[in-house]
Amino acid sequence: MSPTESAPMLRVSDLQKSFGDHQVLRSIDLAVEPGEVLALIGPSGSGKTTVLRCLNGLEHPDGGNVAFASGPVVDFSAKTTKRQRDSLRTRSAMVFQSYNLFPHMTVLQNVIEGPVTVQKRKRADAVAEAEQLLERVGLGAKKAAYPHELSGGQQQRVGIVRALALKPSLLLFDEPTSALDPELVGDVLTVIKELAEEGWTMVLVTHELAFAREVADEVVFMDGGVVVERGHPDQVLREPREDRTRQFVHRLL
Ligand code: ADP
Numbered sequence: 364m365s366p367t368e369s370a371p372m373l374r375v376s377d378l379q380k381s382f383g384d385h386q387v388l389r390s391i392d393l394a395v396e397p398g399e400v401l402a403l404i405g406p407s408g409s410g411k412t413t414v415l416r417c418l419n420g421l422e423h424p425d426g427g428n429v430a431f432a433s434g435p436v437v438d439f440s441a442k443t444t445k446r447q448r449d450s451l452r453t454r455s456a457m458v459f460q461s462y463n464l465f466p467h468m469t470v471l472q473n474v475i476e477g478p479v480t481v482q483k484r485k486r487a488d489a490v491a492e493a494e495q496l497l498e499r500v501g502l503g504a505k506k507a508a509y510p511h512e513l514s515g516g517q518q519q520r521v522g523i524v525r526a527l528a529l530k531p532s533l534l535l536f537d538e539p540t541s542a543l544d545p546e547l548v549g550d551v552l553t554v555i556k557e558l559a560e561e562g563w564t565m566v567l568v569t570h571e572l573a574f575a576r577e578v579a580d581e582v583v584f585m586d587g588g589v590v591v592e593r594g595h596p597d598q599v600l601r602e603p604r605e606d607r608t609r610q611f612v613h614r615l616l
Contacts, residue, residue: 370432372397372564373418373533378427378439380413387413389588390427395533397432398562402569402579402596406611409585411568415535418566420452431532453482455533456526461542462518464510464525470497471506474525482529489528496524500554516547523554534558534565541570572615576600584608 371394378391387410395401403411416422418429423439430436431454437447456477464473474493478484497503500520510518519539526534536555540548552574559565559578569575575582575596582599584592584607592599592608603609 371395372399372432373566374430375414375418376428378414378417378429379425380410380417380422381425387588388417388424391585391588391590393566393583393590395564395566396580397564399564399580400559400578401566402575402582403566403585404569404572404575404582404611405585405591410588411585412537414585415457415537415566415568418451418533419455419457419535420448421457423448433532453529454531455535456529456531457535457537458519458522458526458539460538462510462515462522464518464521466510469507469509470502470513470521473510473521474528477525477529493524493528496527497521500524501550514547515543516550519543519551520554523551523558527558532564534563536565536567536569538568538570570615572600572612584611586611 373393373395375391375393378388380388391414393401403414405411413422417424426440428436428438429451434450434454435447437443437451465476468476471490471493474497475486475489478489479486494503494506497506500523502517502520505513505517513521539555540551543551552571556578567579579596581593582596583590584599586607592603592605599608600612603612
C-alpha cells in the first residue's frame with residue numbers, strides 16, 4: 364500500500380483546549396480512516412462536543428495538530444494562518460444537537476446557503492442538488508416550508524442535508540437525536556445509518572449506545588478531557604477494560 368492509501372482521512376494528535384482555567388481537552392489523539400464511523404461517547408462535560416467544534420473551526424485549540432489526508436498538518440501549538448484554519452473548516456460539516464437552522468429561511472434556502480454563499484457554487488446547481496438530497500430523506504415536499512413548520516425530526520433531517528450539501532470529507536454529528544421526542548429518533552438514526560453504509564466518513568457524538576454499537580467501526584470513550592478507552596464497539600461497550608468505561612456503559616445500556 365502506498366503512503367497516501369494508508370493515510371487516515373483525519374488524524375488528531377495531542378489536541379488541547381482550555382476555557383479559562385478549565386482544561387477541557389487535555390490531550391486527545393484520534394485517527395479516522397476513510398469510510399469509517401467513529402463514535403465518541405462519554406459523560407456530559409467530558410469534552411466530546413469541544414472536540415467536534417475544534418475540528419470544525421468553531422473553537423480554536425490551544426495545542427496539538429489536526430490533519431486531513433488531502434491537506435496540510437495544522438499545528439495549533441504554533442501560530443496558525445487563516446488559510447490553514449479555512450482549509451480545516453471546509454473539510455468537515457457539522458450536524459448540531461439543536462439543528463441550528465436559520466429560522467427566517469425556507470428549508471431549501473437553509474440547504475443552499477453554504478454552497479452558494481460560502482462555496483460560491485452556481486445557484487441552479489446547488490438548488491438541484493439540494494432538491495435531490497431533500498427527496499432522499501423524504502422531505503422533497505417541504506422545501507418551501509420554514510423550520511418552525513417542521514417536526515424536530517424533520518428539522519434534523521434538514522440539518523443533515525445541509526451538511527451533505529457542503530460535500531465535506533467528514534461529517535460531524537453532535538448528539539443529533541438528543542433533542543428529539545423518542546418517536547422521532549428512529550427516522551434520523553435511519554438516515555445516519557444509510558449514510559454510514561454508503562461510505563461517508565463520520566465522527567458521531569452520541570448517547571445512543573445501541574446505535575453506536577450497530578453503526579460504528581470504532582468507539583472512543585472520553586472522560587475528563589482524555590481518551591480513557593477505544594476499540595471495537597463490541598469490546599468497549601460489552602467488555603470494557605477500564606472501570607470508568609464499565610460504570611458509564613452499564614448506566615446507559
Ligand atoms: P460534552 O460534549 O462531553 O458534554 P463539552 O465539550 O460540551 O462536553 O464541554 C466540556 C466542558 O467544557 C464542560 O465543562 C463545559 O461546561 C465546558 N465548556 C464548553 N464550552 C465552553 C465555553 N464556550 N466556555 C466555557 N466553558 C465551556
